[in-house]
Amino acid sequence: MTSTIAVARPEVRLATPVLECRNIGKEFPGVVALSGVSLTIRSGEIHAFLGQNGAGKSTLVKILTGVYRADHGDVLVDGEPLRFRDPRDAEANAIAIVHQDQPLVAQLDVTRNVFLGREITRTGGVLDLSTMRARTADALRQVGATFDADTLVAELSVAQRELAAIAAALVRKPRILILDEPTASLSDNEAELLFGIVRSLRDAGVTIIYISHYLDEVLDLVDRVTVLRDGKLVATMDVGETSRAGIVQMMVGRDIEQLYPKETIAIGEPLLEVRGLAQGNMLRGVDLDVRRGEIFGIAGLMGAGRTELALSLIGALPRSAGSVMLRGEPSSPASPRAAKREGFALIPEDRRHEGLVTDMTVRENLTLPELSRFSRFGIIGFRSERATATSLVERLRIQPPNLSQLTRNLSGGNQQKIVIGRWLAGDAEVFLFDEPTTGVDVGSKVEIYKQMIELARRGAAVIFISSDFEEIAGMSDRIAVMHKGRINKLFQPGEATPETLLYWASGSADEVMPNADADASPADDAATQMPSATAIASGAEMAASQSFWARWGTIGGMVVVLTLIAILAPQFLSLNNIFDVLKQGSVLAFIALGLTVVLIAGGFDMSAGAVSQFTTNLAAGTMIAGMGSAAAIGLGALIGLLAGAINAALVLVFGMPAFVATLGAMFVAMGATLLYNGGQALTLSNQPSFFFIGQGYIGPVPFVLILLLLATAILHFVLKHTRLGLRMYAVGQNLVAAELRGVGRARYATASFMIGGLVLGLAGVILASYAYGASALATGIDFLISALAAAFLGSTFNRAGELNVVGTLIAALFLASLSNGLILIGISSQALPGIQGIVLILSIALGVIHKRGIGQVLIF
Amino acid sequence: MSVSMTSKPHPSSAAVIGLLRDYGAILGMIAVLSIFWYLKPAFLTTGNIENVFRQSAIVMIMALGLTVVMKMRGVDLSIAQTADAAGLIAAMLIIAGYPVWMAFAIPLLFGLVVGLVNAVLMAYIGVPAIIGTLGMMFVIRSGELMATNGAEPQILFTLPRGVTRNFLWLGQRDFGPIAALIVLAIAVFLISFVVMRYTRFARYAKAVGSNVRAAFLAGIDIRMTFGLGFVIAGVLAALAGVALVSRTGIAMPRGAEPFLLDSFAAAYLGTLASRRGEMSIPGTLMGALFIGFLGNGLTLLGLGAPYRYALNGGFILLAMAIGALKRRN
The missing domain is CATH 3.40.50.300 (P-loop containing nucleotide triphosphate hydrolases)
Structure with missing residues (x-):
């Protein structure tokens, strides 16, 4: 039924349709989500979409914003038929949306969230943070927010996040603004404030599509309503033409059937x-x-x-x-x-994610909670299990009545019957x-x-x-x-x-x-x-005290440890020793920096240490062949980039989990290293200019430390002050939110792997210079653990707990001082790996213990 | 209803493609081994095959534990180090003159303790398994270095035969007509196979691996299940470590480390045996045997460790790429 009750009252202003849907249809496997929906949105009105759950409102909105594509029908903006391929196309037509569940990147601040996907940049993709911050502050003031633009989204309440999301829509200067259930998480006062904003936007000429379950506010706020039911349009009418009861009638529709x-x-x-x-x-x-x-x-x-x-x-x-x-x-x-x-028996709301184990069969799902009934000494009695499952299948009329069918492939109804059925065998x-x-x-x-x-x-x-x-x-x-x-x-x-x-x-x-x-x-x-x-x-107070401990606890702990060492071994603080430690720590810190960059958006990298070791050998070989430092550095950089590109291709093209892809790459790099050096150490001598990289001093300061600080500064700038870096973080931390802003994974994960690879490749060259060549030992995995420890320990310094290069640098240098200090106070060097391992576990345990999860590796 | 069959143009060619998709990887493995056989006929002599079986036994025992953990979306990077330390403990006990049964029991107890600590870290505290087990690996390594005064090998084969004979029996002698080590491997395989097919733990493990939230809401003790995987991996790794020392008669600190990568390769290659690209106990057996034959073949051809590493890595990537294609279908 697609009849539109046209309201042709003479006093209605003859507004032009800014947005028009003609005969929109959309199907999902087994469900017709929308069929034959035609409606027009007039310029400068507030238009409500109403309907019960499953009526098709969200699907329609997703089509209007380019998240889905319609199977049938056209969307016209200003009379022009348009095809939106992704959210950015909609944005280019000045259609902005505030999603219901406020997908924001929690670890970024409000400014960066607001402008994600539409950053204001100077030349070279450098973020113009001051302009962005000023505009964000404007938008926040406009929505009546009391927090400022530098606040981390993680520190906002749900209502404040909603305001941040609305501010993000406003800075896009939309002509059409879609609000999906904006008041669901707001208090009444906050909601009133929002209505004021919505009205003033309308008065400023913005067309607003408003979706809400709360009919009272809708009737007060909007100009026209469209009611959807079961994927079809019931009516579009002026709000003055209808009443709350009338709308409820249309939303519910039929009488209670004999169902x-x-x-x-x-x-x-x-x-x-x-x-x-x-x-x-x-x-x-x-x-x-x-x-x-x-x-x-x-x-x-x-x-x-x-x-x-x-x-x-x-x-x-x-x-x-x-x-x-x-x-x-x-x-x-x-x-x-x-x-x-x-x-108690729960049949959860989200059948596919909370109810069924879709990789298991009908029989396995049906007996899952009551399995102990069918087993003795932990061994499952298959005969009685099967008999019970068979009787449940018959009792619930599960189709097809096949016990060994994977539940993934069943229809929604049959899946739900299984989730219910598995509690029926118990008491x-x-x-x-x-x-x-x-x-x-x-x-x-x-x-x-x-x-x-x-x-x-x-x-x-x-x-x-x-x-x-x-x-x-x-x-x-x-x-x-x-x-x-x-x-x-x-x-x-x-x-x-x-x-x-x-x-x-x-x-x-x-x-x-x-x-x-x-x-x-x-x-x-x-x-x-x-x-x-x-x-x-x-809850906010508790979270605050937790984050205080997570952030300052580790730094405090580090200071205490270093102070203890300095008391026990006073020579620890001599200038010579300090520069010595910094020199030792710098090489590891380089590897840790590269790994950090990959971890930010690429997922994981098992190959980090092995790649560095490979370029160490290549650099040593290049020097032995007499090709000079420039060739060694160039080759190291090139191989690092190549390794990053290969890892990226394995992850993105073949869809492999990052852990496995980089594990394979680690093997290959180790094999290549051994092939290249034939199991022999490649020792360099008499290469003063090359050795200067790792062993030279400028004044009292080791050159490698200067290089390290320089590299950290550059990486920090790229990650924190450029569009590229912002998007890498966004993709790594909340892919869904990034994609809704039109920021795709492929490009930024590749950038992450390749920049990280470049750093890892150069780190290998520096190691060759520092160590006067390449050792024959396969130390790739040793480097990996030290680098991982540094990266994760470093992430605990940051207020958002995110991986960052400055934290990695500090943590890597701390780990080096720790090793040095422990040796100075007479602890065997043999204990050092273990202490590193414990530091790694503790630094992670601090962050995860309150989450009550289990340590599954979700990146497989 | 069923006339839709006619719309598929070449059912027979589709069947061939399907067969290739399901079994092509196995055919590929056989092809690789056939090349070795062609180049070095000695590759397939009974003596060599038995030798490979013995070598593979140790990788397989370790890889089976890893498989159990990885089926639950965990990972255990500490298994090789656990094996290493267990072997070392066994050797030191023999050298110090303790009875043989203790040289078997105490290393296994050590594996159990490592597994329990891992279980607490990963399943009850929630440390991500990659990090937690990597940390554990380094803690054990430190312990080994300190116990051996900086990686001095513990040599058994120079001791009087009478002292070591019973301990070395497992790795070097026969049980009836078959090598004792192979008998052990078969027993471990069968037990793992039965446990992962017929027990409640296996069912819970599968649920935890495929949907931990649903398993939790269905009232399954997900922590206990997840933790038990690490315990199994720890004990099996210790068993593999003892078997290794019993076979070689020498405990080299860090000598078992290459087995970590071999175990990963075995477990991932095993996914080729499954229609849906999943890890399985028989698959891991197959993977371990292939890794064993591959290493042996390369050695016969005079190609050493570099090729093993590179090919292992290449095969892991290949197996995962094929798995991705299978699931896409």
């Missing part, structure tokens, strides 16, 4: 009692009771805190306050595993269904509903979380509506309709007046369940 196999089941005693449950800022005190045999609906829009409720019940998120009683006994599981033993009693029917076909939906009823009949408590208000109304007994982390309405069985649910879910919690013209307004006597007051520990 819902609801049955009356005797409700038993209370099973789960939740009091004042809070979780960070997302869940602000929730009370609820769920009884045996009850299907308890929780209706709420995205960000209402529904998922946090489920996760904090099963111990997957830490609770900040509140208590839970299960069967009359306190329940606070420390992990989902403990929750499983208590009788869980509290079932948390979090959005179980998104992206699921109608047949599977009915199957899922039937399973919920079956569970309720068995005496389980079923908590049914959904933003599809039809199914919530159709399937639940009592229903709680969540909004901004609280329950703001509790419906008794039979009271709720999709309209009333949407009404409460999209309204603000402190709203008192029901809309007079809406016949869908809730009954006045319906008691709202008041949330308990909770003291929520400020």
Whole structure:
């Protein structure tokens, strides 16, 4: 259905369409996301896109901004049909978007984030930071932000990030500005401020497309609304033409069909009692009771805190306050595993990433949580496992009924049935269904509903979380509506309709007046369940103290260590010794610098040490052949660049994980080294000009140290003050955010590998000069660990914890002084590698211990 | 519905391509070995083959542990050093006159402890495995250097036969008709195969490797599972180290280090045996044997370590490129 209710009132100004969609269609495998959507956006209006989850709003916006390409239809800007290939094409047409989840690079400051992808530069790609900072400050003032442009995004609250994202859109001077759920994370005051900004932008001639679930604010703010439902356009109309109730009607659309196999089941005693449950800022005190045999609906829009409720019940998120009683006994599981033993079962919201293990078969997935039932002494009893899986497949009508099919290839409905089915073999009693029917076909939906009823009949408590208000109304007994982390309405069985649910879910919690013209307004006597007051520990404070320790703890530790050494061995601080240490440390520091550059955007580099060692040998060989220092340096640089290019090609062209590609390259470089030197040391003598590089002094200062400081300064400048460096960091730290700004990975990862390779190649030449030739030992991996230790230790000095060359330099020189000092105080040189290893582990452990993760290598 | 078959133009040629994709790499390995055989017929004599099997046994035992860790998206760079130190401990115990059973038990205990420390670091503290195990590798190396006073070899074969005979039996003698070392390798392989196919640990490990978040929410003890992988790798590495010293009769500090790279090569080459380019226990066996034959063939041709390194690296890259193509399909 694509009928547009045209509103042809004479007083409507005859505005020209600035943006027009004609018959837009978009399909994803198995889903028609949009079909036949035609609409026009007039110049200088605020136009809202409304619709339930899955209605197609986001897809439409992504087509308008070049993230997706439409399968059918045209997008016209000023009457010209345009094809956007990527976000930059949209930006070139002055279309800017503020994405819902504010993809920003946390480790960069606000200015750099705001201008990422559209940097202001002087000649040679040098960032014009003062101009950018001034404009960012302007934009921040315009949006009423109180933080300044130099703040790191990591230090901003969610609401402040939203403001930064809006500022980023504003500096692009858009003609069309798209705001996707901009108020979801803002407080009411902040939202009011935002509305003021939006209105003043409109008055300045900017056309605004506004997407929101919160109907109240939409009706106050916008000029026209377009309602989408199931990927089709329902209507576009003036806001004066419609009412909140009318819009709700259009968004929900049909009556409740006979889709819902609801049955009356005797409700038993209370099973789960939740009091004042809070979780960070997302869940602000929730009370609820769920009884045996009850299907308890929780209706709420995205960000209402529904998922946090489920996760904090099963111990997957830490609770900040509140208590839970299960069967009359306190329940606070420390992990989902403990929750499983208590009788909780979660069907998570994101089926593919949190529910299924898509690389496993139907059988393996179906028995995953209850596997201990089928095994004795750790050995799986395949016969009983298969029998259970077979009966579950039959019971849930999973298609195809093939136990050894990989779940990756199943349809959404069948995948979801498996995620549900695997809890049916056990004896869980509290079932948390979090959005179980998104992206699921109608047949599977009915199957899922039937399973919920079956569970309720068995005496389980079923908590049914959904933003599809039809199914919530159709399937639940009592229903709680969540909004901004609280329950703001509790419906008794039979009271709720999709309209009333949407009404409460999209309204603000402190709203008192029901809309007079809406016949869908809730009954006045319906008691709202008041949330308990909770003291929520400020997460920001905790983070601040953590980052203080992470940043100053290591530097303090280093100072203490060096002071101790100086006390125990006073000669440590003699000028001669200091310059000696700096000279020794410089060679390693060069390798560490090269590695740091690769780590910034390239992923990982196992080959760093081996490449340097290879060029050491080449340089020594070149000198022995009498070709002179220039040839040695040139060859080293060239081979380093080449190695970087090869690594980049392996990673980018073949899609190999950086670890493996560079591991292979490390082997090859080691082999090449041995081939070249035939297992013999290449010793140089009588090459004073070449030896000057590594061994010479200018005054009392070692020449190699001067070189090192120079190289660090250049690299620091490139990384921190040029467009290239900014984009390398962005790609390495948040690829999604970078790509949304039109900054692709290939170019900047290649730059990272090649610049790093160049430094590594030159480091090898310097090593040849420092060590009077090349040794026969394969020391590539030794260099690698020292360089890694320096790079990661150096990253802890930085306030964002990001890899940076200055930190690497300091850390490398520290490691050299540590080795020197330990030898001076009489510790065996044999202990040094171990001490380096411990320093490496400790410097990393400091940063990761609070993340509660496991040390998987995600770069494979 | 099923008439869509006709739209595929040449089903037979597609089948050939599919076969090549699945088995081409294995055919390639056989082709490489055939070239060696053609150039040096001695390559395929029984004596040489048994020799290669013995050599490969040690790499295989180490690589199997690595495979278990890597299937969970971990990595253990400390295995070669663990093997090295375990061998060293065994040799020092024999030299100091301790009973033979202790020369086997204490190194294995050492491997267990290393594995446990790794497990705590990676699985419970969350240190990235590349960094944590690299650090562990260097800690062990320091320990070895200090224990041997700067890498003095611990020589067993100059000791009286009576002292060393029982210890060297594992690496040098036969068990019935077959070399004891090969019997050990077969046993380790079979145990690993059974463990990684029929146990709950294997299932959990697979879940942790492919979707750790889903595994966590399904109530699996992901830390215990991930950590157990490092324990297995540590113990197997120690076993390999003892077997190595028992075979050669000498414990050279840092002598086992090249086995790290061989183990990686074996595990990655093993991905060629899988349709979807995954690591597997049989695949790693195959990879270890290929690495063994390759090294042996190169030695017979008079081509030494440089070629081994370069070819190992080249084969890893080749295996990964083919794996990427398989998954793209």
